[in-house]
Amino acid sequence: MNMLQCLDDSGTIIREPAYHIEDAILLKQYKTMLLSRFVDDRMFKMQRQGRIGFYLSSTGEEATYVGSASALEERDWIFLCYREPGAAFWRGLSLNFFVAQMMGNANDLTKGRQMPNHYGARALKLSSISSPVGTQIPQAVGCAWASKILKKDETTLVYFGDGATSQGDFHTAMNFAGVFKVPVIFLCRNNQFAISVPLEHQTAALTIADKAVAYGFEGILVDGNDVLAVYEATRKAAEKARNGEGPTLIEALTYRRGAHSTSDDPRMYRKDEEVLKWEKRDPIQRMKNYLLGRNLLTEEENARFEKEIQEEIMSVIVMEEKIPTVPVSSLFDDVYAELPSNLKNQKEYLMKVLQSSKNNSSK
Ligand SMILES: Cc1ncc(C[n+]2csc(CCOP(=O)(O)OP(=O)(O)O)c2C)c(N)n1
Structure with a gap:
């Protein structure tokens, strides 16, 4: 299967996306990826300092969720997995709510009842996150099926990792969606690991996207470190869903550069060289080079954005650490x-x- 790409590894355009993306949206995509990267880094450190209990970072996977979330309409539903902070930020989840959830303080929309990293916001049509791997996939199909029955012009996108494709829930969801032509977009962040289990132990199929064929709908393989290509694949899938043409499985091929979570040490099961290889395909650097090349960004502006984002994160943490815990009552x-x-x-x-x-x- 061919892999959809718009940018090469250095960020040079090799094929224009099939949709015109406004300059303001391109810049917002870039800034949301930067925000996600910096938030991940800060939260990881906060866990090491004992200021939050747990964290799952998404370093290197930012284009998978920003490219896809930015291709949806606000009326569409998003079922998060747990490694997509930028999808929530794109939707409008404030950094305060995000940090409050990590701390489980009185501002936490989930009232301290979820483990850290399990955010959600009803008002933003962001489902709350379920830890058991893959449960969100049939839930999302149910949501999209309801939209179809109610004749609502909305689609549902669900995120999951490559490991989740080995769960029965994945099969149930894909089969049901295919049979009933449900307006759902399955977005697999194939980061090539399920904790310590590498992709080759997860499936013997050449690609995850190929699996869609067995359920009677289209699978698209996309470069998950190319935000423009992920945007294009998702927008196409969303248009199909709205036109009554049913589901699409998008496999966004990427790499989990960090640990699975703050409880994991990936040096125990993989080599540094592999990680370094993927650092060279960094989605943020590629997008930055693309924006510089189009004169939509300068190095000075970039330095200012980075500083502003870091300052915002630090001031939100200071604010949220002053908030008391959720009352026991x-x-x-x-x-x-x-x-x-x-x-x-x-x-x-x-x-x-x-x-x-x-x-x-x-x-
Ligand atoms: C049903 C179930 N089995 C095992 C776990 C423990 N677990 C949490 S995340 C994870 C790996 C999931 O990998 P993948 O779906 O590839 O997503 P990724 O973490 O790589 O983004 C596992 C095994 C769980 N939460 N639920």
């Missing part, structure tokens, strides 16, 4: 319209225990 909210008596008793008991331990510690 909130544990009892949101499940029952009216709290049953047994939970009411438990709540009263817990509050009493907390109060007396507070009194004791202040003596």
